[in-house]
Amino acid sequence: MFTLVGLLDFFYNEEPSSMKSLSTSISCLSLSFGYFLSNVFVNLINAITKRVKLSKEGWLHGQLLDYNNLNLFHWFLAILNCLNLFW
Template identity: 95%
Template sequence: MFTLVGLLDFFYNEEPSSMKSLSTSISCLSLSFGYFLSNVFVNLINAIHQKS
């Protein structure tokens, strides 16, 4: 989450104007995928600890 601001700043300064919206959407998609994987790991660990 903390790197999102730097990543968006990099995209707006370094990408061509035609690629700004695509790179911004890819960064948001990767952030949401990371949140999803974090949720899966937490649920998996909770399920393992509740069984023992």
């Protein structure tokens, strides 16, 4: 998401005029694919943590943010991003 502005600026300024619309649509497609994978990732983490916890409720089990473990999910994402940075 943070790189979308830079990508669009690059596509508008550096690409030939015949490739601008194709490049912009590919960047939007990659963003939508990332949103889809994010949804899959949230469902996968919730399914795994349902099996591990004794209460049989995952980290993201309900609508109320006060009663689930959203902080653990954010720590997991932070660790995953650090691994991605050093990979």
